Every structure is written in structure tokens, then in C-alpha cells.
Amino acid sequence: MARDIRESEIINKLIQLVNTEGISGLEKIEKGSILKGKRFRETIERYYRRKLLWPLIEADLILVFEDWENIFDRNLIVALETKYFSKEIQSDLEKQLRQAYREFGQPLRNLVYGFDSIVLWHIFHESIEDEKIDMYTNTVGETIKKLDLPMLYFGTKFSKNRFKFYQPWSMDYQDLRYLIECFKSSCRKKRNPLKGEEIKDFRNAIKVAIGIP
Secondary structure (H helix, E strand, C coil), X not given: CCCCCCHHHHHHHHHHHHHHHCCCCEEEEEEHXXXXXXXXXXXXXXXXXXXXXXXXXXXXXXXXXXXXXXXXXXXXXXXXXXXXXXXXXXHHHHHHHHHHHHCCCHHHHHHHCCCCEXXXXXXXXXCCCHHHHHHHHHXXXXXHHHHCCCCEEEEEEEECCXXXXXXXXXXXXXXXXXXXXXXXXXXXXXXXXXXXXHHHHHHHHHHHHHCCC
């Protein structure tokens, strides 16, 4: 029996796919752990003389799209939080789903760090039943919508480098290019509502850390 893929491997696989595909409008992709590095900390504390927020819990991925609206500059900086539901947890799936539901608001913290937009992305192994995925993702999507939270939610099934959509709409398997395009277009419409100099300083520090102008 083949070993199930882990969440960290999903992240690495996505980065590899993106770098191979060369997706239009996607300027850069980085692991969120880069914000725990020396460059981000020193930019915040020494240059901007801001207190680094604690705890600093990084996003899984940082996506930088070209922003033709130029709200701040030519960059649209997105924090992407992922959660992978593997086939190994199926015996305990309901418990895992309840736990994930309790935690679905965690990506909101990334707005305080200055990201332009945030995405929560739940990824399900292909063996998990459609009905269970549909019920769960609808609950999360409806909760976010009714509370009018400033975040985006995507629920997909993953199989052979393709993604079946459950939220924010239902669609059969599509490739990574299509998924990234959906992230880009959706994030342009759902922006960080926080304003002020502190938010701008944190955003600039993110740019320094990931090496974009």
C-alpha cells in the first residue's frame, strides 16, 4: 500500500508545481517560515522601531501576485493557510473536522502582520467521501460568509496534481494553474480592511524578508 502524503509534502509539491508551471501574474511563492528569519525581525525592530508581535505564527505559504490596481504598490501579498486531511485520519475524520472548524479563524491574525489578503485552504485526500467534504466545506464557507469575515475559503480534493472544488463553488478537477488564478482573482476582491502606519510597516518588512521591491 502506498504511503499517504503529508501536509509538509503537499506544500513542497505545490511550490515545485508553481515553479515548474510559471503561472502568469504570480510573481513569487515562499514558505511562510521566512518571516521567522533575521531579516524580517531586524527590519521591524531596528528600521521601523516596532515591537514584533508575539506569538509570530507564520502562514504556510506567501503568494505575491501582480496588483494592477496598485492599492499600495504593484504587489498583492497573500497569506495562505493550508490544512490537509489525509486518508490516514479517516477513522478519526469527524474529530479532525471538528478541530479544524474550531480553528478556522486563525488565518485572520495574518491581517495584523500587513498581508493584503488571506486564504484558508482545506485540502482533502481523494479517498474521502464527497458527501462528507461537501457538508463540512459548506459549513465553513457559510460561517465565514454570514460573519462577513475578511478572509477567503477554498475547499478542494487533491488527486494526481489536480483539484476538485467544493468551496467557494463546486467544480470538477482542475489543474494548479486554474486554482492559482482563482486565488488571484478572489484576493483582489477581498482585501485587508486594516489601515494605518503600523500595518504598512509590517507589510514593508514582509517585502524585505521575501525580497520583492
